[in-house]
Amino acid sequence: MAVDSYIKKMFGEKSSQFADAKVLLVGAGGIGCELLKDLIMMNIGEIHVLDLDTIDLSNLNRQFLFRHKDIKQSKSKTAIAAVEFFNYKSKLYAYHGSVLDTNLFPLSFFKQFNIIYNALDNLEARFYMNRMCLYLNIPLYESGTTGLKGQVQPIYPYLTECFSCVPKETPKTFPVCTIRSTPSKPVHCITWAKDFLFSQLFSNEDTNTQEIDASEFTNEEEAEASKKEVNELADLKKIIANEGDNEIVIKIFEKIFIADIERLLKIEELWKSREKPSFEQIKDYDHFFKDINKEYLTTCKDQSTLEEILKTFASSLLRLTDRFKNNENIEFDKDDEDTLFFVMSASNIRSLIFNIPTKNEFDVKQIAGNIIPAVATTNAIMAGFSALSSVNYFLENDNINRVVKSKMVFDSSSTDKVVNSSKLIKPNPSCSACSIVKGIITIDLSSTTLGQLRDKLIEKYNYGDDVEIMTLDSRLLYDFDLEDNLEEKLTNFINDQTVLLINDSDEKFDLIELYVLNSQNSEIILPELNIPLKKIKPSENENDENDDDDKLLVDNEENNDIKVTVSLDDDDDLVEEQPPMKKRKF
Amino acid sequence: MSRDLRTERIQQERKQWRKDHPFGFYAKPTKKSDGSLDLHNWTAGIPGKQGTIWENATYPLTISFPEDYPAKPPKIKFPPAFYHPNVYPSGTICLSILNEEQDWRPAINIKSLLLGIQELLDTPNPNSPAQEPAWKAFSKSPEEYQKKVKLQAQQYKDKV
Numbered sequence: 001m002a003v004d005s006y007i008k009k010m011f012g013e014k015s016s017q018f019a020d021a022k023v024l025l026v027g028a029g030g031i032g033c034e035l036l037k038d039l040i041m042m043n044i045g046e047i048h049v050l051d052l053d054t055i056d057l058s059n060l061n062r063q064f065l066f067r068h069k070d071i072k073q074s075k076s077k078t079a080i081a082a083v084e085f086f087n088y089k090s091k092l093y094a095y096h097g098s099v100l101d102t103n104l105f106p107l108s109f110f111k112q113f114n115i116i117y118n119a120l121d122n123l124e125a126r127f128y129m130n131r132m133c134l135y136l137n138i139p140l141y142e143s144g145t146t147g148l149k150g151q152v153q154p155i156y157p158y159l160t161e162c163f164s165c166v167p168k169e170t171p172k173t174f175p176v177c178t179i180r181s182t183p184s185k186p187v188h189c190i191t192w193a194k195d196f197l198f199s200q201l202f203s204n205e206d207t208n209t210q211e212i213d214a215s216e217f218t219n220e221e222e223a224e225a226s227k228k229e230v231n232e233l234a235d236l237k238k239i240i241a242n243e244g245d246n247e248i249v250i251k252i253f254e255k256i257f258i259a260d261i262e263r264l265l266k267i268e269e270l271w272k273s274r275e276k277p278s279f280e281q282i283k284d285y286d287h288f289f290k291d292i293n294k295e296y297l298t299t300c301k302d303q304s305t306l307e308e309i310l311k312t313f314a315s316s317l318l319r320l321t322d323r324f325k326n327n328e329n330i331e332f333d334k335d336d337e338d339t340l341f342f343v344m345s346a347s348n349i350r351s352l353i354f355n356i357p358t359k360n361e362f363d364v365k366q367i368a369g370n371i372i373p374a375v376a377t378t379n380a381i382m383a384g385f386s387a388l389s390s391v392n393y394f395l396e397n398d399n400i401n402r403v404v405k406s407k408m409v410f411d412s413s414s415t416d417k418v419v420n421s422s423k424l425i426k427p428n429p430s431c432s433a434c435s436i437v438k439g440i441i442t443i444d445l446s447s448t449t450l451g452q453l454r455d456k457l458i459e460k461y462n463y464g465d466d467v468e469i470m471t472l473d474s475r476l477l478y479d480f481d482l483e484d485n486l487e488e489k490l491t492n493f494i495n496d497q498t499v500l501l502i503n504d505s506d507e508k509f510d511l512i513e514l515y516v517l518n519s520q521n522s523e524i525i526l527p528e529l530n531i532p533l534k535k536i537k538p539s540e541n542e543n544d545e546n547d548d549d550d551k552l553l554v555d556n557e558e559n560n561d562i563k564v565t566v567s568l569d570d571d572d573d574l575v576e577e578q579p580p581m582k583k584r585k586f
Numbered sequence: 587m588s589r590d591l592r593t594e595r596i597q598q599e600r601k602q603w604r605k606d607h608p609f610g611f612y613a614k615p616t617k618k619s620d621g622s623l624d625l626h627n628w629t630a631g632i633p634g635k636q637g638t639i640w641e642n643a644t645y646p647l648t649i650s651f652p653e654d655y656p657a658k659p660p661k662i663k664f665p666p667a668f669y670h671p672n673v674y675p676s677g678t679i680c681l682s683i684l685n686e687e688q689d690w691r692p693a694i695n696i697k698s699l700l701l702g703i704q705e706l707l708d709t710p711n712p713n714s715p716a717q718e719p720a721w722k723a724f725s726k727s728p729e730e731y732q733k734k735v736k737l738q739a740q741q742y743k744d745k746v
Contacts, residue, residue: 223674470593470625474593474624474626475622475623475624476615476622477622481604482623492621
């Protein structure tokens with residue numbers, strides 16, 4: 001076969017291992033589709049593809065295994081069907097379901113794989129897969145892209161940094177008072193228009209005046225003003241239902257853009273260190289509301305003049321009002337023009353009042369729709385690197401010291417290189433996932449009491465005094481001050497696949513984490529664990545000098561790992577660039 | 587993400603509190619229906635100081651620890667409509683040590699927070715009114731204020 005000999009030529013004799021490998025691909029989306037193709041071309045023995053999603057129109061510009069006729073079909077199943085005509089030997093299996101579902105995918109499901117590839121789009125599933133791979137000690141290839149940026153990180157459990165070792169940025173939220181009283185950026189106005197104004201006016205849930213958490217406001221006048229706004233908006237809903245078109249537009253406009261702002265202006269406190277909102281830029285508004293045309297937004301989509309913004313506001317407001325009167329349940333949808341243009345024009349009017357730059361349709365769509373730009377080429381490149389990184393593991397897996405010498409790949413911030421690489425880093429000693437000793441406990445939950453489990457733990461691990469038993473979601477089941485539960489059967493508190501955290505009361509030993517597998521066997525089987533003593537005030541790099549592990553990743557002069565640096569010019573030097581995150585010394 | 591700092595700290599607080607807490611106070615995690623304890627949500631009680639109009643009663647509070655505790659302060663609330671000039675109608679307490687932008691420091695423990703709130707009971711801060719009825723009475727008609735506070739003390743009277 002041409003493919004076989006080609007692979008042999010590229011990767012040598014050891015590449016025959018590819019055919020014996022059984023791998024899991026988590027996610028069949030942008031990166032997943034590309035990665036599936038790459039793995040097939042490597043002649044991997046068995047590829048299992050897992051995805052919970054169905055195909056959407058907006059996927060088709062980059063997920064090339066899908067066609068228009070596949071819309072609404074399962075991604076994983078469609079993906080493996082689409083590659084059928086490839087000339088390949090791999091056995092393919094598709095699973096439609098959430099990777100977090102422990103009924104569909106218990107720990108034992110993941111155990112069968114040699115390698116796991118993440119091609120996910122969310123943090124929760126990434127953290128989860130990271131944890132599973134730590135329990136089972138399976139190499140994990142983590143990948144992700146945003147626009148033109150991307151990253152591949154091979155994770156070799158306990159040898160290199162895991163996905164939880166470095167803090168991840170969580171999506172930004174804004175304080176209520178910034179959104180409601182003191183916006184200073186376009187995104188504040190867009191959030192106000194979409195999450196507050198739009199949902200108050202058109203959401204069909206009974207306008208249950210959400211209680212405003214007063215503590216979020218720095219001063220009580222402000223909280224009061226905000227509460228009034230909400231109540232009056234509820235009244236506006238009645239206007240929408242009963243009045244004629246012109247009255248609706250004028251009344252709503254004057255309420256939200258004049259009266260509410262005047263109320264804010266009265267609170268002197270707010271404007272001591274801020275620019276006051278002003279009506280200067282919108283003062284001629286009534287002039288533009290003289291003849292309102294509902295079709296306006298279908299003809300004019302520009303938003304550069306006050307006239308265009310105001311007429312778009314009037315037109316989209318009335319179109320939504322008509323739909324609302326027909327009892328339609330309207331939700332904001334970036335692809336629903338009426339809702340998008342309403343949010344855009346309302347946020348732009350607010351921006352004019354607060355002297356904030358206005359935004360065009362494309363920007364508003366992106367911000368309000370939470371769109372993370374996806375570029376097919378970036379996905380393809382990162383999928384390629386993910387597959388290549390794993391090649392390194394196949395070729396070197398008889399020598400783990402070499403494996404951990406592989407590299408992480410990420411986009412480059414310098415101008416002459418498109419892609420860059422960096423050495424893998426040692427695990428973070430205080431990582432919430434991989435620094436905690438883990439094991440699997442097999443136990444009959446329906447016949448064992450919490451007390452029996454406690455006694456067994458103390459006996460097995462030589463805890464001097466007593467233990468604390470907690471679940472991963474911070475429920476405390478037992479400690480010396482909570483003895484009521486000791487006689488209860490474990491089924492009352494935990495299930496198969498629950499994670500338990502065990503601490504000793506003396507605080508001598510470090511925390512351990514036990515993954516619960518339910519069994520019919522009455523005997524409690526605890527894992528053999530080497531529980532480290534508790535670190536006294538972890539001063540991180542204390543023993544760096546004489547740490548034996550240091551040998552692991554030094555001398556990388558003779559570089560046997562795959563070179564992943566792609567260069568725009570013909571410069572072959574491997575430039576080590578710091579990845580965009582804190583780096584720990586190996 | 588380093589270890590779950592929130593839970594670790596809450597367990598520490600719990601141990602500290604058991605070793606040493608001021609007389610008449612209580613603070614503990616709430617019990618879930620399965621008998622386990624919810625470490626992120628506590629209930630607490632503060633006794634009114636003897637010799638003040640708040641005496642002979644224990645005032646209930648809820649404490650919830652946000653995800654980024656102890657970087658952010660816990661949310662401590664009296665029951666809704668609690669009568670005090672510095673308590674919002676929702677029960678939220680207006681006190682600088684509970685405010686992230688003011689005097690909250692991660693080193694402040696539950697004990698000092700509760701002692702601070704006890705102090706606030708009888709010495710309201712006239713500069714940060716949080717509700718109208720109690721604030722108005724406090725600043726304009728002390729007699730009415732005292733009457734209302736004592737009535738509330740009856741409601742939360744200590745069972746002897």
